[in-house]
Amino acid sequence: MEDLKLKYVYIDRQHACVDGVMLEHESQGGAMLSELYRAHIGDWPKFFKMDTLSKVGFLASDLLLKAIGREKPGEEYTSDCAVVLFGTTASLCADRNYQETIQDADNYYPSPALFVYTLPNIVTGEIAIRNRFRGETSFYVVEKADAAQMAFHLACAFDDDVTAGVLAGWVDSRHNDDFQAFFTMVTRDDAKYTDRLAAAIQTIMDNSNI
Amino acid sequence: MGKDRSVLITGCGIVCAIGLDKVQVLDSLLSGRSGIGPVRYLKTGHTEFPVGEVSMSDADMESALGIASGTVTTRTSLMGMMAVREALSQARLSREDLNGAAFVDGTTVGGMDKSEQYYLDFSAGNSRDAYIKAHDCGSCSEMIADRFGRFKYITSISTACSSAANAMQLAADMIRLGEADIVVAGGSECLTKFHLNGFNSLMILDRNQCRPFDAGRAGLNLGEGAAFLVLESRESAARRGVKPVALLSGYGNACDAFHQTASSPDGEGAYLAMTKALADAGLQPSDIDYINAHGTGTPNNDVSESHAMMRLFKESLPPVSSTKSLTGHTTSASGSIEAVICILALQNGFTPINYAFENPMEDGIVPNMKLRPDRPLRHVLCNAFGFGGNDSSMVLSYAGED
Amino acid sequence: MEEMILKLKQEIIEVLNLEDVKPEDIDNDAPLFGEGLGLDSIDALELIVLMEKNYGIKLQDPAKGKEIFKSVNVMADYIQKNRTK
Numbered sequence: 001m002e003d004l005k006l007k008y009v010y011i012d013r014q015h016a017c018v019d020g021v022m023l024e025h026e027s028q029g030g031a032m033l034s035e036l037y038r039a040h041i042g043d044w045p046k047f048f049k050m051d052t053l054s055k056v057g058f059l060a061s062d063l064l065l066k067a068i069g070r071e072k073p074g075e076e077y078t079s080d081c082a083v084v085l086f087g088t089t090a091s092l093c094a095d096r097n098y099q100e101t102i103q104d105a106d107n108y109y110p111s112p113a114l115f116v117y118t119l120p121n122i123v124t125g126e127i128a129i130r131n132r133f134r135g136e137t138s139f140y141v142v143e144k145a146d147a148a149q150m151a152f153h154l155a156c157a158f159d160d161d162v163t164a165g166v167l168a169g170w171v172d173s174r175h176n177d178d179f180q181a182f183f184t185m186v187t188r189d190d191a192k193y194t195d196r197l198a199a200a201i202q203t204i205m206d207n208s209n210i
Numbered sequence: 211m212g213k214d215r216s217v218l219i220t221g222c223g224i225v226c227a228i229g230l231d232k233v234q235v236l237d238s239l240l241s242g243r244s245g246i247g248p249v250r251y252l253k254t255g256h257t258e259f260p261v262g263e264v265s266m267s268d269a270d271m272e273s274a275l276g277i278a279s280g281t282v283t284t285r286t287s288l289m290g291m292m293a294v295r296e297a298l299s300q301a302r303l304s305r306e307d308l309n310g311a312a313f314v315d316g317t318t319v320g321g322m323d324k325s326e327q328y329y330l331d332f333s334a335g336n337s338r339d340a341y342i343k344a345h346d347c348g349s350c351s352e353m354i355a356d357r358f359g360r361f362k363y364i365t366s367i368s369t370a371c372s373s374a375a376n377a378m379q380l381a382a383d384m385i386r387l388g389e390a391d392i393v394v395a396g397g398s399e400c401l402t403k404f405h406l407n408g409f410n411s412l413m414i415l416d417r418n419q420c421r422p423f424d425a426g427r428a429g430l431n432l433g434e435g436a437a438f439l440v441l442e443s444r445e446s447a448a449r450r451g452v453k454p455v456a457l458l459s460g461y462g463n464a465c466d467a468f469h470q471t472a473s474s475p476d477g478e479g480a481y482l483a484m485t486k487a488l489a490d491a492g493l494q495p496s497d498i499d500y501i502n503a504h505g506t507g508t509p510n511n512d513v514s515e516s517h518a519m520m521r522l523f524k525e526s527l528p529p530v531s532s533t534k535s536l537t538g539h540t541t542s543a544s545g546s547i548e549a550v551i552c553i554l555a556l557q558n559g560f561t562p563i564n565y566a567f568e569n570p571m572e573d574g575i576v577p578n579m580k581l582r583p584d585r586p587l588r589h590v591l592c593n594a595f596g597f598g599g600n601d602s603s604m605v606l607s608y609a610g611e612d
Numbered sequence: 613m614e615e616m617i618l619k620l621k622q623e624i625i626e627v628l629n630l631e632d633v634k635p636e637d638i639d640n641d642a643p644l645f646g647e648g649l650g651l652d653s654i655d656a657l658e659l660i661v662l663m664e665k666n667y668g669i670k671l672q673d674p675a676k677g678k679e680i681f682k683s684v685n686v687m688a689d690y691i692q693k694n695r696t697k
Contacts, residue, residue, distance in 0.1 A: 046650070048632075049654075083465075099404070110408060110661075111411060112411040112412050112658060113628075115412065118408065119318060119370045120368055121369045121600050124598060125465065125470055125600065129470075134478065135464065137465040137598070139368075140367075141366070141368060159387065472653055
């Protein structure tokens with residue numbers, strides 16, 4: 001990754017790493033996400049209402065954007081930054097949480113707040129809402145990390161005249177305490193490296209144990 | 211104007227509450243017949259909500275498709291197979307022709323219907339693995355695709371109610387980039403308790419026939435169905451000697467960036483998606499002869515979409531209708547179902563009416579109630595917006611006489 | 613009533629995941645929606661579920677929530693008058 005000069009963020013249930021530097025934290029799993037949010041972000045209380053997939057994606061994207069020099073999300077809406085995410089679990093974790101609210105006929109209170117997260121593209125929406133991105137937002141649910149496939153979709157994101165950068169990443173959440181994310185930002189200048197970037201994501205995910 | 215980037219559509223198939231194929235759907239559109247009624251097939255306690263069901267049981271569809279009973283299928287995959295079969299037949303594609311082709315399927319519910327039937331057995335340890343394995347969206351897509359050939363690439367897109375529209379956009383991207391000559395793309399979605407309950411928890415289901423763009427609208431009616439289209443490069447169609455039924459001449463996708471489920475009051479995402487689609491097609495707003503709106507019938511969507519359309523089209527707003535008033539909201543499949551409805555409109559020179567409309571809403575568009583348009587249809591716009599603020603719009607164009 | 617209001621505030625904080633909000637931060641007469649707590653339409657729906665689940669009050673028209681969720685005081689008053697459990 002070093003020679004690509006792309007900044008990145010990696011998060012799993014025990015670790016959070018920005019550009020090779022581990023972030024300090026005391027808790028693990030879901031509690032770690034809240035701890036990191038309080039320590040590094042803190043100005044977006046909606047965070048606590050999100051499902052785990054969105055929390056991880058939100059945290060990873062915000063830490064990344066900070067690392068590449070953004071102090072605060074812009075006031076202006078932009079269409080030049082696409083969000084293209086990949087993952088295997090999609091909204092499975094939110095699906096389970098919502099299903100529990102309709103499982104028992106004697107205790108039957110479908111939760112709207114849980115239902116709205118039973119879609120994988122809500123995480124891309126949350127990132128877009130935070131950053132006022134109005135460009136492409138995609139979440140590709142895949143069986144496993146496949147470099148060629150990811151490279152293709154990342155390249156497609158630049159097949160227009162407006163996309164200057166792609167917030168690209170991998171995000172999974174199997175349970176509220178079991179998740180993983182890898183986020184990076186690819187600019188149009190870096191677009192020729194999408195093959196290598198995708199290969200790097202594949203390597204990281206192949207070596208993970210989610 | 212740059213070079214022609216339009217992608218050919220050489221076949222399409224549809225199954226929904228107003229018909230089991232294109233002929234039936236066309237007939238319903240021309241006679242303004244709604245397919246919305248009391249629930250028949252979905253096993254739910256919520257019988258107070260009318261729905262737009264496909265009027266066949268799973269067993270009926272299995273038998274129509276020649277599938278042996280006992281085979282693992284889902285309602286989503288069965289409806290998908292019906293639509294793909296019709297699309298391939300119109301495009302004159304054989305099994306062998308599909309070897310180099312791609313299959314892009316928009317669905318979000320996937321095989322959840324069978325999971326609902328068998329999940330308790332499964333979690334109690336009684337093996338219904340085959341059905342649980344069919345739960346995910348990818349399995350449904352593969353079930354549909356594998357029935358028709360050995361596609362070189364199969365994928366599913368789940369962006370809620372813009373899924374099938376995005377499937378078509380990915381398919382068109384693949385053809386434009388030379389990744390494939392033929393892509394079968396669309397979407398399929400059956401009704402389930404999971405999302406009926408979910409939409410009910412959001413309190414956006416109308417207890418009566420839905421009334422998009424009406425002052426008294428009180429929500430949507432859920433529907434189900436499938437539609438698939440064969441997207442093809444000019445070279446491939448010329449080589450095979452097939453003529454297009456319509457052109458996908460432009461498309462756009464934008465994020466509303468407002469709320470997980472609600473649309474922004476000014477419809478910025480919708481506005482951007484339509485603007486992008488027009489620019490991609492190299493057209494002006496005045497070139498559009500009809501808009502098939504997303505028009506769910508919820509108070510929120512119809513205001514937001516109205517604002518976006520009025521802002522973009524100003525004085526040149528063409529006839530607009532929401533055919534969800536006839537089919538119900540077929541969620542993930544709505545983009546391709548309404549694309550096929552647009553193609554039927556282009557081919558047969560009519561503008562589908564907005565069923566059940568009575569009173570104009572405040573500060574909104576007045577939908578089309580006239581079947582015969584004032585001018586021939588050349589280009590039409592088809593909108594599909596999904597939760598997550600995922601907004602898509604497509605320009606479909608007349609491909610000429612046969 | 614005091615006790616009921618405190619309990620209601622705790623329930624609101626819990627179902628709406630208002631992690632960094634304490635009961636005393638919520639003014640009894642301040643609007644629940646709009647500025648302040650930063651609640652949105654989904655939160656309103658969750659409050660409707662809360663009323664059904666904890667107090668047996670069924671609302672069919674989400675627009676009615678607007679009246680009831682004017683403030684914690686108004687909400688508590690409505691619950692007192694209409695609760696079935």
